[in-house]
Amino acid sequence: MMDELISMEDSGSDSLIPLSPPQSAERLMDEFEVHNVDHKDDSESLVSHADADLVANVEEASVDSQSPNNGVGSTEVSKSGSSLSGKIGTRGSSTVSKLNGSKASPQTSKLSQTSKNASPGSSASKMLSKPSGTTTSSTSSSRPASPSPRPFLRSSSAAAIARRSSLGGHELSRLPGSTNGSTTPSKSPGSVTSGTLGTKKRPSVSSSFQELTSPVTPGSRTPSSSSTISRVPSKSVGKEPRRASLGGLTSLATKPVPTRNELKTWASSSSITKPASATTTSTPNTTRSSSITYTPRAATPTRSTTSRTSTLTSTPTRGSPSPVRRSASVGPRTSTATKSTASSVAKSPTVPGSANKLSPSSNGTSSTRSKLSPAVSFNRRASDSHLAKHSPSNGERSTGSVGGAGKSHSPVIADRGPSMLTRRKSISGAESRDPRLLSLPAVDIKAGDDVRLELRGQKLRTIDSKLVNLTPKLEFVYLRDNKLSSLEGIEILKRLKVLDLSFNELKGNGFEALANCKALQQLYLAGNQITSLSGLPQLPNLEFLSVAQNKIKSLAMASQPRLQVVAASKNKVSTFKGFPYLPALEHLRLEENPILDVPHVEAAFILLCGPTLKKFNDRDLSIEEQELAKRYPPSTSLCLRDGWELCGPEEAVESTLEFVSAEWSSSLPPGYRVKTAEVSPPREEDPCLCTFIFEKVDDSFEDTEVSMRYQWFVGGRTAVEFVSIDGATETEYWPRHEDVGNCLKVECTLILGETEYPPVFAVSKPVAQGSGIPRVLSLEVDGEYVEGGVIKGSANVAWCGGTPSQGIVRWLRCVDDNSPVEIEGANQLEYQATIDDVNASLVFVFTPVSEEGNKGESRKFVTQTIQPAPPSVNNVQIVGDAMDGNVLTGYGRYFGGVEGLSKFEWLREDLESGQFKLVSRGSVDYTLGPEDVGLRMMFIYTPVNCEGKHGDPVSAISGKVTLAPPMVSQMRLVGDLIEGNKVAISCSFSGGVEGSSRVQWFKTRSPTLPADESSLEAISTSKVAKAFRIPLGAVGFYLVGKYTPVRADGEAGVPVFIISEATVGVLTPSLNFLSITGDYCEGKTLSAQYGYVGGYEGNSEYCWFLHENENDSGMQILASVGRLEYEVTKFAVNKYISFRCTPVREDGVVGETRTAFGSEIIRPGNPKITSIRILGTPIEGEELYIEKEYWGGEEGASRIQWYLTRPDGTQREIKGETGSSYVVRPEDIDGLLCVSYEPIRMDGVRGPLAISPVVGPVLPSLPTCESLEICGDAIEGGTLSFEASYKGGERGVCRYQWYRLYPDGRELRLHNNEYLGLTSDDIGCQIQFVFTPVRKDGMAGEPVGVTSDVVIEGDPEGKDLFVPECHEDVEAVPERVYFGGKEGPGEYTWYHTSSRPEGMQLPKDVKPLYNGMTYTPELADVGKYLLLRWVPVRSDGLRGQPLLACSRGPVMPARPAVYNVELREVSLGMFVGEGEYYGGYEGQSKLSWYRQTAEGYQTLIQGATSKTYVVCDDDYTAQILFGYTPVRSDGVVGDLVLSEPSATIYPELPRIQKLVISGKAIEGEILTALEVIPKGDSQQRSWDKFKKEIKYSWSRSLSEDEESDDFEPIALQRACTYKVRLEDVGYCMRCECTVSDVFGRFAEPVSCVTPPVAPGLPRIDKLEVEGRGFHTSLYAVRGIYFGGREGNSTLQWFRAMAGSPDLIPISGEIGRMYEANVDDVGYRLVAVYTPVREDGVEGAPTSASTEPIQVEPDVAREVKGKLEVGKVKFEALRDRDRSPMKAQQQQGLGSLERRVLNVNMNRVKVVKPGSKTSFASTEIRGTYAPPFHVEVFRNDQHRVKIVIDSENEVDLMVQSRHIRDVIVLVVRGLAQRFNSTPLNLLLKM
16 A cells, blocks of 8 residues: 655646655654754744654655756756754764764665655646757746645655656756756855754754645645755744654764854855756746756556555546656765756745845856755646746745745755664565555646645634635645634535645544535544544545544544545554444554554454555554454454454454343343354355354243244455345355355344344355355256157256356266166257157266366256157158169158158159159169150158058159260270370260260379369370370370260260270380481581480480591590580591490380491691790799690690890890790890790691790899808997898898897897997897898898807996985885896895994994895884995806995884784773884873774773773673873874774673473473572672563473483473473473573573473363254364373264253264264254273263254255145155165165155055056055154165054165155155144254
């Protein structure tokens, strides 16, 4: 539900969004004792807790700095007429100071995050910023300010933050905006910093908490657009107490509270900044206000997700924030304020009595939290269409003002400082859980002044029409803080939705005026003098009621159907009596009421409110209390409302019955009292029984007839407001599905004679949902039991909570005595009997199945025997074409039992007579002949059944018989099915004389004829010729012939197809010709051709061969395999060629190979060069090659010549160069080269001359370095140079580079000079020189490198040594310069001396100190000079000349300090402090002791200045610290160092010397633990002064061994007493006692162990018999055994007459379960239980009984109906061979015979029915006179015995127990009526 409200406005709309608070304002006020300050009359008022149950948190004010309309929206800060400040008491001061650091506590972080999601639905008046980026200018001076908007109340729980984030929230800025989006308060001397308000111990706060506790206000308007921050001095004068305004609680500071003059000085020094936005204007004469506006998106109304009951379905739609925009996050308390989008500042007139307050401006820098104003007020955005129209001017007060003259009550968004987080109780787990939300009704959209009235703090005493303008249009009226004592005049507000009457002088009278306010949704009555709510009328739409801080003693009032929240904290409620019916209540607040002292008060309100209650006193309902509430009887809530005092659930059943019995006693007849009034637990669609027992206490009304009348009612989920159920007037009621979850009530009216007394009642628990397993109550079958008749079954089903469905229907057929057989397909409720059902009975079986799939028990119904129908036939017809040669068949559908020898006749039409004459008989078939052509045929069907009975004949007539069309038959194929052969079709023609019949041929792959001709492939056209030659395309296919018969008259018949039996065969593959064509010359192409026969050709094999001569076998040309063409190559020249082919069919059959030879020898071609080019690079010295392609036989001595073309264009032969390669010479540079090639064949034939393309121009070669050398010695300090020789054209500027090569392979590039000087870095390395030759034209050659020897070291030498200024314990590091190879470990020696040395000689008083390069001076060195002697040493050990250096001055001492400060507790209460001094020589150091509280505050202990300290009483619960302030001998003082705090100081812990257990260790006895206190004054003092509580825990040994040390704790046993239980028998009990003191410490536990527990005397408690109370029910004995472990206890069942003490034992019934039968009707069942312990000890017998057993309702109704008729027959069976000695299992069905039991009011007889061979006979007959009786048998539920006398008796068998019980009760009923027994007594018996 709802703990706090958030006011959401958009365009003047108001909607409420509930959130769960982390804390309530009531707790905040209680923690901090906040006081209010009124600056006008200087009166100080106390904090009021009004509406504290609504307020849960106070938000930080922050303006969204990341608004999507950045730079467009405006922020307005106005100054209120006055503001309120408060004081925080001493209780809050300590906790607030804990949070005064830079880091925020976890609670601070959690709460500060709530400002990140400020309500997006709020509106800022006159400063509307559209999401699209458009702006609305601020209002002009003609539009005054409107009343203040409603406060923002936000939850900081994780669930609420996540929920607001998902809805899309916005923020309010922490500070008013400036021109560039941020405002920083001025730092003038008068400014107020955070934490400076209030007295020294009580930091004050300034805000308007009154607004936070007030209800939501619609249609808020913003005053003029100005920007100020209110500063309120903390001055208080004690006068009239008023409510506090809890505003921004800021961090604590040590500065004093500023005075009023200081604040005025600060205000006057503040500058006013003009708005930065061009769209925002400021008006010179507008009023000043203190509000900050922002521009959120519009809230989109959505429906609340909170589940509601049916009574809340008409609740209007709630508003929820729009998820369009998310505001920027706000940091913790120490973070800077966020920037606003824009601001505008204007002046406003000052209201008299308030301080002049202006807002300081800034240049854009953000302000820290410590400089925030104590109070920052905020306004909201007004409607888009209309702005505020009224504002106070010149000090006048408008109707929207709140607290008198000069008070502006715009809501204050409190700065959440540390004080907001400090309270005694941290945020509980219940507060951090996700709350159950409740959305209160959305208030009016775009509410204006015409529907809203604000008169807060006007001191009104009456609602006078002269003072108050009440109009019927008002919907929101705020009259808090007045002096109203009457509501007269409020009745005209019929549209009122929100009414605030908090803090007036109402006393509870005159609420009747609210009866006309039917639309009222929220009513605030907190802070009045109301003593009773009985006068509050029923308000159908009221959802929120606040009556906190009144004097209400009871919540009795009219029922409120939609009330969801009741806040009644701080009243005097002390009783449950008269608690109203509130079906929608979800939140109930009753803090600080006397009723909370009642044990389990939460469970009581759970019973009163029902399941809708979600929270009690701002906490989720306790699971333990909910479970406890379920244990109370159903009538508890009614009794509580009538004044019953709550007790434990164990005694509640008897207590409530006694309570209501006492109320009923006055209305019952004298001498009667109610003994029992209860209702069995109801379950859906299961019989619910009520039990009312009136006990007679005297002999009044002895002879008056007593009767009772019942009426059932159904209520809601709680036991109130019941509605009668029509027709429910019996002792039982079957709850319906719509009753689930509701309580039932039954009223019983006692009737004595003709006098009716007021009814008594009993209430049930809520109806439980059914088991879901349906039950069949009854089955019915109707219809005609004859063949063809329709039989319909129906079932009456109790669905028991399941969803009704069709169920499973089965019909079975039972023939004679055989087992029933299921009829296939018969699964509907309707079934039509078939011939198979004749002479058989049908069985209707119905299995109920719900939609959820739960199956119930099947029930069946057996019908009568199905009789056959008379023989008949229908649908008689003639099947077949009436055509010559066809066969006609007669058909008819027989019906009527089993068909016999039915008669069939065929008749032919006689044209002369017009009649039909018989032509055939006895057959249903008839073959038409030529004599029938042109005539009609008739078929007559005469049905005859198996018994020879004839039915009516039925006939059918055919059409005229026609001549048959032409057709062929006996078709076959003639001829061989081989490729190329002829085939023909041979057939017989019928249907006249054949004419020009046509034949067409097809082929197919299928061996069968296809159904469609389109799937055949035609291989010929339709021709008259019958013969056909098979083409090659038919090979492998089946041959199909289509024969179309044509009569001589041209009529064509139906085509007939014939298919060959095999596929068409094929010939052997062969070649019919083979030849070679083409020119037999090199380069030409020869082609081969051949002809193939013999089926489809496959992969025939062929290739070309070359022959040296005509007789050569030849050589195969591999490249020509499988190719019919061959291109003659050089290899074939002068050879013969042939082509060889082997035919192959597609099935792989190979034919004969044939070869064809060429006609002439292959000739060579003319020689020629097809391509020629020069390979290689035309560079000086390179070799060039010729690449060519020759064609034309074998090449001979071809001619080659190289040519050179000079740059001037002349070309010449290169003499002597006639080879295939050529080396370029220097004279060829810049020339072009080419070559000529004349091909010559081997036989001398010449070809055309070929010339290659030219290459070039020829380039010179690359420059190179032929030799390179390094000059100089490779030694440290030496210089290296080089010598190089160049080759490769004219030398240019060559490049060179020096490198250092390290031994590990690394190299370092040095420089590119001609010379290289060696340094110490080069020692051990080699020097490499790289020379790159460069030609004059810039061409560079390949680099050449050379490497020197390894560089060796020089002699070691120290160049410089310097010692810096030295300080004590500061390491002195000398400065030095070394030369001479790699430095080794040099020799360093430190000395000190009193005087500075001269030269390099050591002084006489020198003293060696240390050998090492660095030295740390010690205390002994202070005041002396330090000397350092250094001998440089090379890495190989070579020593150089020593150097000596002295420090600049003497060694300086260190700053005094102390280390390892600690304290030790040398004895109880005595401490010793220690520390290590450092820093020169110690002087008179200072010692001190401090006391540190649990909050961290430290206090100096006066007088404690020694190293030892003895604790006192003031030190308890605190810690001790030792302080050490070091002082040097020269007076220099160091810093104070504190030791770690000691452990918390406590007195001696109270202890227990010994624990004693009193009492006997016997089951059921009570053991008591007693503790013995140690002797001694200290322990006695600890027990007397510091002992807090003693805790006990009981445990049981794990084994029965007395020496066992293993014990198992017993849960929930925490008292000093323990009642021994059964499970303790045989085990030892141990009690462990632990004492704790007031400081939360626990002493060592002390325990005591008992001897093994002995069992108690066996007995049975709470013995009862459970059962439904019917004669068919199963009864069980329930009881609680006590007395050790139970052995073989005995149980015996008895019958007892009502009112008789005699018990009749039921033979053989000794079990815990007993199934009643018809013999138990009218008796009470009594169970006698004798408890026996396992060791044989027997206890006293205990008995329990039932009420008189009643007849099962279904049986009772049937019996009653039959008794009213007075005459009835029953069908039964009798065993003609029943013998007492014959076992029942040997009785077969074959020995049973049918009997009829005929009973009436005077006699009974058993008749044996007659048969075909015998007549009916009466076996027994007699009256009901004694000794007549009826016997039943417990071991056979189908058997009944009727005894007339000792000689006339009969045993009968029936189908079911139900029928047996009906027979027995009817017979006994008639017998007792015969003997003058009343009918109603009979039914009871």
